[in-house]
Amino acid sequence: xxxxxxxxxxxxxxxxxxxxxxxxxxxxxxxxxxxxxxxxxxxxxxxxxxxxxxxxxxxxxxxxxxxxxxxxxxxxxxxxxxxxxxxxxxxxxxxxxxxxxxxxxxxxxxxxxxxxxxxxxxxxxxxxxxxxxxxxxxxxxxxxxxxxxxxxxxxxxxxxxxxxxxxxxxxxxxxxxxxxxxxxxxxxxxxxxxxxxxxxxxxxxxxxxxxxxxxxxxxxxxxxxxxxxxxxxxxxxxxxxxxxxxxxxxxxxxxxxxxxxxxxxxxxxxxxxxxxxxxxxxxxxxxxxxxxxxxxxxxxx
Numbered sequence: 001x002x003x004x005x006x007x008x009x010x011x012x013x014x015x016x017x018x019x020x021x022x023x024x025x026x027x028x029x030x031x032x033x034x035x036x037x038x039x040x041x042x043x044x045x046x047x048x049x050x051x052x053x054x055x056x057x058x059x060x061x062x063x064x065x066x067x068x069x070x071x072x073x074x075x076x077x078x079x080x081x082x083x084x085x086x087x088x089x090x091x092x093x094x095x096x097x098x099x100x101x102x103x104x105x106x107x108x109x110x111x112x113x114x115x116x117x118x119x120x121x122x123x124x125x126x127x128x129x130x131x132x133x134x135x136x137x138x139x140x141x142x143x144x145x146x147x148x149x150x151x152x153x154x155x156x157x158x159x160x161x162x163x164x165x166x167x168x169x170x171x172x173x174x175x176x177x178x179x180x181x182x183x184x185x186x187x188x189x190x191x192x193x194x195x196x197x198x199x200x201x202x203x204x205x206x207x208x209x210x211x212x213x214x215x216x217x218x219x220x221x222x223x224x225x226x227x228x229x230x231x232x233x234x235x236x237x238x239x240x241x242x243x244x245x246x247x248x249x250x251x252x253x254x255x256x257x258x259x260x261x262x263x264x265x266x267x268x269x270x271x272x273x274x275x276x277x278x279x280x281x282x283x284x285x286x287x288x289x290x291x292x293x294x295x296x297x298x299x300x301x
Contacts, residue, residue, distance in 0.1 A: 061223040063241060065187065065202035075229075075272035076123040077281045083108075084129055084149070085272060085283055086118030091138035091165065100149030102126050105281060105288045105301035111149035115141060119162035120189065130155070132162045140165055140172075161191040161213075171199055175212035181205065188227040188272075190236070198236060198256060200228040206256030208233070220257035222250060226270040230256075237280055237295060239270035246270060247284045249295030262295035 075085040081104040089096030096118045099108040115133030119140070122130045126148040134140055140162075142155040157174075164170035168185050170177045174194075180186065184201035191197040196210045198219070206219045206228070222228075226247070228238035234255050242248035242261055246268030250259040267285035274281045280291040282298070289298045 062204055063224050065185070065224075065226075073271040073283045074118050074121045075274040075281060075283055076121045077105075077274045077276055077279065078123045078125045079276050079278070080125045082123045082126045082129070082148070083274075083281055083288070084121045084123045084131075085288075086113075086121050086131060086133070088119075089115075089117040089133075091116055091134050092136050096133060098131060098149070100129065100145075101288075101301075102148050103301075104279075105290055108288075109149065111145070111152070113143050113152050115143065117165065119165060120160050120191075122160055122191075130160060132158055132160050134165050138165055159194075161189050161197050163189050171197075171213055173197070173209075173213040175214060178209075178213040178216070180207035180209070180213075180216045181218060187225070188229070190228060190230040192230050192233050196233055198228065198230045198233075200225050200238065206236075208255060219255050220252075220259070222252075222256070222259045225250075227273050228256075229273050229275050231275045231277065237273055237275050239265070239273050239282060239284070241270075247282070249273075249280070249282075249291070249298070251294055263291070263297050265289050265298045 072088040073085050077083045083101040083105040086098040087096050093116055095116055098111045098113050098118060100111045101108045113131050116136050117134045118131060120132045127146050129145040129149060130142060132142045140158060142158040143152040144155050145152050159174060161173045163186050164172055164177060169179050171180060171186060171189050180199045186199055187202050188200045195212045199207045204221045204223045204225050207216045208219045209216050222238055222240055224241035226239050228236055230236040234253055236252045236256055238250045239247045240250055245264035247265040247270035249262035251262060252259045265282060265284045271283040280295055282289045290301055291298045
């Protein structure tokens with residue numbers, strides 16, 4: 001065999017080997033389908049907004065996420081105008097603050113839940129409010145109110161999804177604790193149904209699960225996302241730093257694969273966002289804002 005033929009054979013062998021390796025990696029890393037999850041986005045199909053104020057194409061998109069858990073707020077709103085939000089707090093400290101409004105956020109009253117931290121709040125109406133948090137021993141508890149937050153009763157079990165009380169990489173569901181993805185620092189947890197939910201990470205990644213967190217799928221990415229919420233498996237809303245605005249609204253209709261920018265809320269940090277079918281509510285710099293046009297314009301109640 002001539003030297004030219006030997007070189008040609010060697011090149012062909014290397015090419016075939018590379019193809020086989022790529023195929024094996026795809027097989028090993030493949031994600032099983034899930035009934036309520038769209039396909040994960042690719043870099044070419046899901047462009048992300050620029051975080052740089054000048055929007056130069058070569059600007060670094062993802063800015064450091066320096067928002068501390070102690071400043072976090074869990075927020076929920078209902079169709080009857082009930083708005084509930086609670087500060088994260090710390091185990092062993094004085095009771096965490098929970099605020100309840102029954103007039104669409106115009107006025108709030110403090111509620112004494114007996115919890116020292118607030119991990120998640122859920123308002124179906126003024127007659128159906130749930131809060132998950134921890135007691136002084138950092139044990140997780142769920143309490144409920146049927147009178148607009150005036151009194152609270154311990155629930156027999158925890159039924160809501162919430163970020164882990166200790167650490168920042170895990171999400172807890174009724175099925176147990178799991179990590180959405182390697183390196184994900186959880187910034188918000190949004191439960192959509194009893195078994196499905198969405199999580200945003202500090203690096204902008206959106207993960208979804210349709211089986212109580214047993215498996216997770218990378219759905220997409222929104223650079224400089226701060227908090228997010230999902231009304232359905234597809235319809236979601238977020239606040240992200242964008243073009244000089246620290247709390248710019250974004251919407252998605254494909255489960256977080258792609259996002260469209262909306263209006264800006266003045267102030268920072270962006271702490272929470274919640275949604276009903278007709279209204280958005282956000283907490284930014286400890287102030288409450290609302291939008292009736294899916295985040296295009298915001299005002300204080």
